[in-house]
Amino acid sequence: AKPKVGYFHAQDNSYLKEFDELYNKKVKEIKSAPVVIKEEENSIYDAIVTLFLEDVGSVFIIDSNEALVGVVSRKDLLKMTIGETNINQIPVSVAMTRMSHIITITDDDTVFEAAKKIIDYEIDVIPVVKKIKKDSKERLKVIGKVSKTNITRVFVDFRLDI
Amino acid sequence: AKPKVGYFHAQDNSYLKEFDELYNKKVKEIKSAPVVIKEEENSIYDAIVTLFLEDVGSVFIIDSNEALVGVVSRKDLLKMTIGETNINQIPVSVAMTRMSHIITITDDDTVFEAAKKIIDYEIDVIPVVKKIKKDSKERLKVIGKVSKTNITRVFVDFRLDI
Secondary structure, rough: OOOOOOOOHHHHHHHHHHHHHHOOOOHHHOOOOOOEOOOOOOOOHHHHHHHHHHOOEEEEEEEOOOOOOEEEEEEHHHHHHHHHHOOOOHHHHOOOEEEOOOOOOOOOHHHHHHHHHHHHHHOOOOEEEEEEEOOOEEEEEEEEEEEEHHHHHHHHHHHOOO | OOOOOOOOOOHHOOOOHHHHHOOEHHHHOOOOOOOOOOOOEHHHHHHHHHHHHHHOOEEEEEEEOOEEEEEEEEHHHHHHHHOOOOOOEEEHHHHOOHHHOOHHHHHHHHHHHHHHHHHOOOOOEEEEEEEEEEEEEEEEEEEEEHHHHHHHHHHHHHHHOO
């Protein structure tokens, strides 16, 4: 970290502030819509079809209360297709990463926090969640996603804008 | 594009220059090693095995002259595994995106140029190439790759450094 020493003219708006505009942008400003399917009704084959129909890299899995319970990626599904022959009969829950292993973020986290989690945990996408209460239990509902695509787009758009 | 008006102290190094350090970083400084397999000897199954062994999202395909001829992604391979039963007998070339459709970059392009191509062409990874001459024909050799992971890492590392 190099020291930054300088005097800024009042009209300048400060370039440090410009950096804030890039890194402290909120997740809610850059998130994408998540693609979700129900745990109960869907097989691994169904998840693959959804992935291609929606042209996404990951599908989020929810329970009957709309609470997030897992996520499956292309990698998870590819692994299943070579190991198993009957992907039509295997529930998607067999292939998914479960909640206890899922990293999440919220609408008011920053783009920097999202990007740092993606790198630190070596993941492709993070669900954006909010707390919901069902039967007096607290659960998480997925209300968006931030992927490396979102981060790359923020990176590009910010440069086009300065 | 907002006007930037300001006076900078000589020691300041200017924050515009700081932005350059982020966006004009060269591809060669941030690229990763590419994973390559030969077109002739490899089936779709082989490509999938390579993808898991190397833990990458895409594999580059080269010919007997070491020239780049194609690329296969998890998405390409997943599509094949659900459509075809005998992925052991189908050459990887059937699933790959061919050279005429591949976007490339070079070592001296900037991180911004790489990121912009990734967004504009909706791709996950760009091969970094250099020209080689074989039998008096000019071909491209793949000497690296830049993916959304590399861009996200640059984004994070730059912030940690300021």
